[in-house]
Each structure stands twice: as structure tokens, then as C-alpha cells.
Amino acid sequence: MKTKFFYLALAAVLAIAITGCGKKEDTNEQPVANSNAKKVIDTSTVGSVTGSVTLDGKPVPAKPINMSAEPYCQKAHPNPVVPPEVVVDDKGDLANVVVYVKDGLADYNFDTPKEPVVLNQQGCMYDPHIIALMTGQTFEVKNDDQTTHNIHPMPKDNREWNKSQPPGATPIDETFGRAEVAIPVKCNVHPWMKSYIFVFKNPYYAVTSKDGKFTLKDLPPGTYTIEAWHEKYGVSDQTVTIGAKESKPLTFTFKTAAASGD
Amino acid sequence: MPETEKLQGVHRFAVATAAVTVLLLMAGALVTSNDAADSVPDWPLAYGRIIPPLVGGIRYEFAHRVFAATVSILTLVLAVWLARSGTRIARKLGWTALALIIAQALLGALRVLRGHPAVTATMHATLAQIFFVTVVSLALLTSAWWQRDLSSLDDRGSPRLRPLAVVTTAAIFVQLILGAGFRHGAFGILPHLVGFVVVTFLIVWTCRAVRKRFGQVRDLRRWGVLLQAFLGTQILLGVAAYWAVVQAMHATQPSMAYVVITVAHVLVGALTLASSVVLTLSCYRLIRPKAVVALRSAMETTRTGGTRAESSRA
Numbered sequence: 001m002k003t004k005f006f007y008l009a010l011a012a013v014l015a016i017a018i019t020g021c022g023k024k025e026d027t028n029e030q031p032v033a034n035s036n037a038k039k040v041i042d043t044s045t046v047g048s049v050t051g052s053v054t055l056d057g058k059p060v061p062a063k064p065i066n067m068s069a070e071p072y073c074q075k076a077h078p079n080p081v082v083p084p085e086v087v088v089d090d091k092g093d094l095a096n097v098v099v100y101v102k103d104g105l106a107d108y109n110f111d112t113p114k115e116p117v118v119l120n121q122q123g124c125m126y127d128p129h130i131i132a133l134m135t136g137q138t139f140e141v142k143n144d145d146q147t148t149h150n151i152h153p154m155p156k157d158n159r160e161w162n163k164s165q166p167p168g169a170t171p172i173d174e175t176f177g178r179a180e181v182a183i184p185v186k187c188n189v190h191p192w193m194k195s196y197i198f199v200f201k202n203p204y205y206a207v208t209s210k211d212g213k214f215t216l217k218d219l220p221p222g223t224y225t226i227e228a229w230h231e232k233y234g235v236s237d238q239t240v241t242i243g244a245k246e247s248k249p250l251t252f253t254f255k256t257a258a259a260s261g262d
Numbered sequence: 263m264p265e266t267e268k269l270q271g272v273h274r275f276a277v278a279t280a281a282v283t284v285l286l287l288m289a290g291a292l293v294t295s296n297d298a299a300d301s302v303p304d305w306p307l308a309y310g311r312i313i314p315p316l317v318g319g320i321r322y323e324f325a326h327r328v329f330a331a332t333v334s335i336l337t338l339v340l341a342v343w344l345a346r347s348g349t350r351i352a353r354k355l356g357w358t359a360l361a362l363i364i365a366q367a368l369l370g371a372l373r374v375l376r377g378h379p380a381v382t383a384t385m386h387a388t389l390a391q392i393f394f395v396t397v398v399s400l401a402l403l404t405s406a407w408w409q410r411d412l413s414s415l416d417d418r419g420s421p422r423l424r425p426l427a428v429v430t431t432a433a434i435f436v437q438l439i440l441g442a443g444f445r446h447g448a449f450g451i452l453p454h455l456v457g458f459v460v461v462t463f464l465i466v467w468t469c470r471a472v473r474k475r476f477g478q479v480r481d482l483r484r485w486g487v488l489l490q491a492f493l494g495t496q497i498l499l500g501v502a503a504y505w506a507v508v509q510a511m512h513a514t515q516p517s518m519a520y521v522v523i524t525v526a527h528v529l530v531g532a533l534t535l536a537s538s539v540v541l542t543l544s545c546y547r548l549i550r551p552k553a554v555v556a557l558r559s560a561m562e563t564t565r566t567g568g569t570r571a572e573s574s575r576a
Contacts, residue, residue: 065514070318083514148315152300160377162303166315188301189318192515 051250057259073124093212100205104224116140126195141172228252273404286329291528380448387442427542485541492534
């Protein structure tokens with residue numbers, strides 16, 4: 001009798017584990033209904049914020065990636081590849097910094113862009129390294145490699161998914177329904193493949209290119225908190241007030257540990 | 263056929279199953295250390311096939327699944343074999359092992375299909391330890407030594423070794439859960455460090471009690487020595503693993519040193535628990551329960567008292 005109860009209890013625990021412990025499959029994640037927003041931007045008054053992001057100090061040289069676990073990836077790179085985490089030129093211009101309006105924006109109506117944002121897997125590396133898009137915008141993942149990848153974003157507020165993409169497979173199209181910053185993306189087949197996705201409710205964001213420059217255009221007049229995010233150097237905030245048709249310059253400077261005396 | 267001879271085959275099979283389980287634990291630890299747990303997004307198939315493309319992290323995840331399937335088959339055979347020839351307790355334990363490995367497979371599927379590594383992976387790692395010690399216990403219970411007529415020992419020390427060994431085993435088990443929780447992001451390092459202090463104290467205490475009270479009993483002494491040896495190794499590996507984890511925090515990919523040290527730390531943790539379980543079971547096999555000792559003492563006192571009364575009457 002006792003044995004029967006034991007196995008029944010074990011089965012019950014299992015059933016609870018399977019049905020109850022999983023992540024929420026349906027997070028009720030729906031694209032933001034932008035059309036319900038109340039305000040419409042007066043395009044005759046919009047201004048912009050233009051600037052650059054620099055790095056003060058010499059970054060610690062990154063170790064080259066060891067791709068020996070996958071001969072295809074190793075062959076794709078005859079020369080050693082370093083992770084694209086700190087991309088900085090001789091002048092200190094810092095790439096892959098996400099600059100965006102963190103605060104101060106009223107509840108405007110924004111259209112979701114029709115064109116997808118593409119993340120390509122090429123030579124067992126993500127291109128681009130940082131992705132920014134709007135809620136509801138199509139996020140397209142392509143695999144140009146002749147090897148298998150899995151794409152695994154690990155958001156906190158959006159739905160987590162993990163999909164495999166063998167060579168020649170059709171692109172994967174997904175959307176993110178909720179605004180969320182710095183969603184880590186991984187390929188668990190090739191653990192050096194890492195990226196970040198930024199999802200915004202508005203179009204006021206930019207990712208710095210190699211020259212460290214950015215532009216947030218068509219901003220309605222107002223006072224905004226602008227945040228710059230870098231995966232190694234953290235975040236930096238600045239407040240800026242834009243008048244009608246005004247263009248404001250803005251410079252962000254991150255410091256290496258050596259430069260900041262840490 | 264005598265009981266001992268009947269169990270010889272199943273004992274060997276249980277030992278083999280335990281050995282393959284060690285390999286399974288190693289394969290599982292390799293998956294985590296190589297950050298390859300999500301490299302195969304589907305289950306029970308892998309990339310829709312029985313054998314997926316064996317590249318990168320998929321190799322670790324697939325090897326883990328192959329070992330898991332092997333151990334499941336071995337456990338099924340073991341449970342059936344024990345049902346036909348084992349003792350009552352061994353039969354029950356055999357079916358328990360089978361239920362555990364099925365539960366473990368389902369938890370593994372849950373980990374793959376539903377994510378949440380902090381919860382599912384910690385549960386998966388915990389159940390792995392329970393399954394391992396169940397198979398190790400089966401190997402001990404079916405051994406010729408366990409079946410033999412053994413002289414019982416009296417434990418007159420305090421606290422009694424039997425409950426002390428149980429507490430030590432329980433503490434090691436909790437420590438392994440805390441370690442798995444830290445590894446999979448459920449807890450920070452602090453609970454595991456506190457657990458380390460508690461477990462070290464309890465193991466040293468238990469082994470000291472074994473040495474002082476039963477130093478001449480080889481069957482207890484050897485397990486105590488083994489437990490202490492694993493503890494020493496595990497402390498060194500723990501320090502190294504902490505260093506490796508700190509180094510890996512900002513690394514682009516897991517280094518060889520990180521993988522080797524953390525996998526060894528997981529394995530020696532499991533072996534520490536297993537040796538503590540064996541010591542505990544051996545204590546229960548060899549040392550008389552407290553009540554029996556008390557009864558014997560009472561009988562001896564009565565006999566002595568009676569003899570004294572008779573002599574005074576004479």
C-alpha cells in the first residue's frame with residue numbers, strides 16, 4: 001500500500017513539475033497598439049540630437065576567439081578574430097553603443113516600420129553585433145553559414161524562444177511585443193556568438209557605427225533623458241532640451257577601468 | 263542457489279550502472295560548463311533527427327542524451343533483474359531508480375523545451391544526485407558483504423554515529439543543491455559557502471567519530487577515509503572552481519580550465535555524497551540501534567544485579 005502511495009506521489013510531483021514549472025508560454029505579448037496613442041507629432045517643429053560616443057583610455061586587448069570546436073568556423077577565418085565587444089578606433093570613437101531616449105517622451109503615435117531588421121550569421125559571427133528595432137517590427141534571422149546555428153534570445157519581459165537554423169534554412173521571422181533593453185542573444189552551438197537586441201516603443205534610437213556617431217532625428221520639442229549603453233562600459237545618461245526645429249549636439253564619453261582609476 | 267551467489271550478477275550489474283551514471287553526470291556537467299544546454303532546441307529528437315549534426319555544443323548535449331538513454335536502459339534491466347532475484351528492499355529500490363530516471367528524463371525535456379534553467383536545471387541536477395546515490399545504494403545492498411552475517415557493533419559514543427552520518431549525508435545533499443543552484447543562477451555563492459563550512463565540520467566530525475570509536479573496523483574506517491579524501495579534493499576544486507567562475511564572467515567563451523575544473527567539482531561532489539551514503543548505510547548495517555544497546559545494557563545490569571543478590575543471599 002505504502003509503495004503504491006509512493007509511486008502515486010512521485011507521479012503527482014512529476015505531473016506538477018511538467019505542467020507547472022515551465023516558463024509562461026503565452027506571455028500575452030502583443031505588439032503595442034500604436035494607433036491607440038493619443039498624440040500626433042507635429043513634423044514642422046521636430047528637431048534632432050546629433051553626437052558621438054568616445055572611449056577615454058586604452059581598452060584591454062580582447063583574447064582571440066577559439067573556433068577550434070567547429071572546423072567550418074575556423075576555416076572561415078584564416079586570421080584570428082576578436083569578439084566585437086569593444087570596437088574603437090585610434091581617435092577613441094566607440095562603435096556598438098546604443099543611444100536612445102530613455103525618458104521624457106510623451107505618448108505619441110508611432111508607426112511600426114515595415115522593413116525587417118536583419119541579423120545574419122556569417123562566419124559563425126553575428127552581423128550586426130547589436131540590433132535595435134521597434135515593438136512589432138519583424139526581426140529576421142538569416143544563416144549564411146554552411147553550419148547549424150541555434151538562435152536563442154533570453155529576454156526578461158518578452159517571450160523567450162530558441163530555434164535551430166541549419167544551413168540553407170529559410171530565414172526566421174519573429175517580433176518582440178514589449179520594449180526591452182539589452183536582450184542577450186546566444187548561439188549555444190558556438191558559445192562565442194553573442195549579441196544584444198534592443199526593443200523600443202519609439203523610433204528615437206541609434207547604434208553607433210565605427211566613427212562613434214549617432215543621430216536621433218525628428219524628435220518633438222521637449223526635455224529628454226538620453227541614455228548611451230555599451231555592453232562593457234555600462235550606461236551613461238544626459239538630459240537635453242530641444243526647442244522647435246532645434247538640433248542639439250551631444251557627446252558621451254565612456255572610460256576604461258584604467259582611465260577611471262578603478 | 264544461495265542468496266549471495268544469486269545476487270552476484272545483479273551486484274556487478276548495479277556497479278556497472280553506477281559507473282555509467284558517473285559518466286552521465288560528467289556528460290551533464292560538460293553540457294553546462296560548455297554553455298551548450300540550449301544547443302539542441304528540440305526533444306526527444308535533436309534537430310528533428312535521431313543523430314543531429316555533431317558540431318560545436320551539439321556534441322555535448324547529444325552525448326548527454328546518449329548516456330542518459332544508456333543509463334535508462336541499464337536501470338530498466340536492473341529493476342527487472344532485482345524484481346526477479348533481489349531482496350524486498352532491493353526490489354523497491356530498483357523500481358524507485360527506474361521511476362527516478364524516467365522523472366529525470368522528463369525534467370531534462372522540460373529544461374530543453376521550456377527553458378528556465380534556474381529552476382529546471384537545478385531540479386535536474388538535484389534529481390541526478392538522488393538517482394546516483396540510489397544506484398550506489400543498490401550496488402551496496404546487493405553486494406556479498408551486505409548479505410554476509412556480520413557481527414554487530416555497539417556505539418557508546420555521543421552523538422550516535424548512525425544519526426550523525428545521516429545528518430552529514432543530508433547536509434552534503436543540501437550543499438549539492440546549493441551548488442547546482444549557484445551554477446544555474448538560482449542562488450548566489452553565499453549559501454554554497456555557508457554550506458561548505460557546515461559540511462566540512464560535519465564530515466570531519468563524522469569521520470573522527472568513526473576513527474575514534476570504530477578505528478579497528480575496516481568496513482567503516484575505509485569509507486570514512488574515502489569521505490575525507492573526497493572532502494579534501496573537493497575543497498581544493500571548490501577554490502579552483504570559484505577562481506574559474508570569476509575568470510569566466512567576462513570571457514567570450516568557456517575556457518578549457520573552466521570546463522575541466524567545474525566538471526571535476528561537480529563529479530567529486532557527487533562522489534562525496536555517494537561515499538557518505540555508503541558510510542551511512544554501513545553504519546546502519548554494522549552498528550546496533552540505540553534501543554538494542556539500551557536493552558542489552560539493561561539486561562546486563564539486571565543480570566549483574568541478580569547475581570549480586572544471589573551471592574548476598576548465599
